[in-house]
Amino acid sequence: MKKPTLPAEAQSAVSLRPTIELVSVFSADNNGGNPAPIVLDAAGMSDAQMQAVAQRYGHESGFVLPAPAGSGCDFEFRFWVPNHEMSMCGHATVGAVWLLHKTGRLDSDRLTIHTSSGRVEARIAGFSTDDASVEISQPAGRIEPLPQPQISRDEILDALGIDDTQLAPLPIQNACTSRVKTLVPLASAAILNTLEPRFDKIGPLCERIGSTGLYPYATVDARQQIFDARQFPRASGYPEDAATGIAASALSFGLLANGLVEASTRTITIRQGYAMKRPSQISVRFSFKDDNGSAIPDGCWIGGPVRYEAGAGAPS
Structure with missing residues (x-):
């Protein structure tokens, strides 16, 4: 089957000096997704040059x-x-694999990626004449109670500018597949989308509770396993993420631990970015291993739409 291609200027760029290609990952419409600058030929770039790309965009x-x-x-x-530098970034990984596929750099529809957080498997999960679907692996999630639960809970409510009545009757927990996120269950998507966090408090709070960001969420459709979420990172250099694959995978294991989703391969849909007017959609599916005749989740696959935006130029 013929593979879809990038615009001609993006194809020609791959044979020249390293260039930055801008994609939006997990986009739910033509304005959505989380933008990710990607450099496909980064060998020889210094740490300072890589950081400069992130600072530029x-x-x-x-x-x-x-x-x-x-x-x-x-x-x-x-x-x-x-x-x-981050040890792992879900949407940048999906975007980079998508670009590698689009520019004809993959010999197979499966590949293994070395990251600071460990090995990540990636696969091209489907083809069409216009696009390809990319999924990447994450290990089984780890769910932990907050340190000093009541004090931490009060500080989280204060940082998010809410009170107890706006929480769902579920625990606030730290969850991790690659990076620790703090899951904050809210009573409704309306509460979620009108949050006005006190951003100056989030960094110090996350440091104290061992988290890289607050991830409040709300159930949208329990039967269809659809949830809305927002991500407020600890110290990334911006106040909110439009789509966060690593947080979505951590949330899925938190949902499983609290009985909100099935232990099955049914898709869990995490919607994000709506409050930012960057609507995004992340699909999560559990993977399983056999344990003495019982299938138990041993990780998950995360994926979603990718949209090419532009060749953004050469790294400085």
Whole structure:
């Protein structure tokens, strides 16, 4: 089947000096998704140059390098936000794999990626004449109570500018597949989308509770496993994310632990970015392993739409 292609200027760029390609990942419409600058030929770039890309665009940025010798991987990916390097970024990984596929750089529909947080599997899950669907793996989630639960809870409510009556009757928890997120269950999507956080309090609070961001969420359609969420990062250099794949995967395991989703391969849909007018949609599906005849979740696959925006130029 013929693979879809990028615009001609983007195709020609791959044979020249490293260039920044801008994609929007997990986009729910033509204005949605989380923008991600991607450099497909980042070998030789310094840390300062990579960070400068993230600072220039104000978004998580992904950099594709040759895999380390002996790693058994196909590529190495690195990730930067304006303030620091990240160990893993879900939407930049999806966007980079999508670009590698679009520019004809993949020999297979499956690949293994070396990241600072560990090995990540990626697969091209479907083809069409116009697009391809990318999914990436995450390990099984770890769910933990907050340190000093009542004090932490009060501080979280204060930082989000809400009170107890606006919470759903579920625990606030830390959850992690690659990076720890604090899951805050709210009573409705209306409360979620009208939050006005006190951003100056979020960084110090997240440091105290061992989290990289607050991830408040609300149930939209329990039967269809649809949830809305917002991500307020600890110290990325911007106040909110339009779509956060790593947080969505952590949330899915939190939902499972609290009986809100099935232990099955049914799709869990996490919608994000609506309050930012960047509507986004992340699909999560659990993977399973056999444990003495019982199938238990051993991870998940996350994916969603990708939209090419522009060739943004050369790294400075």
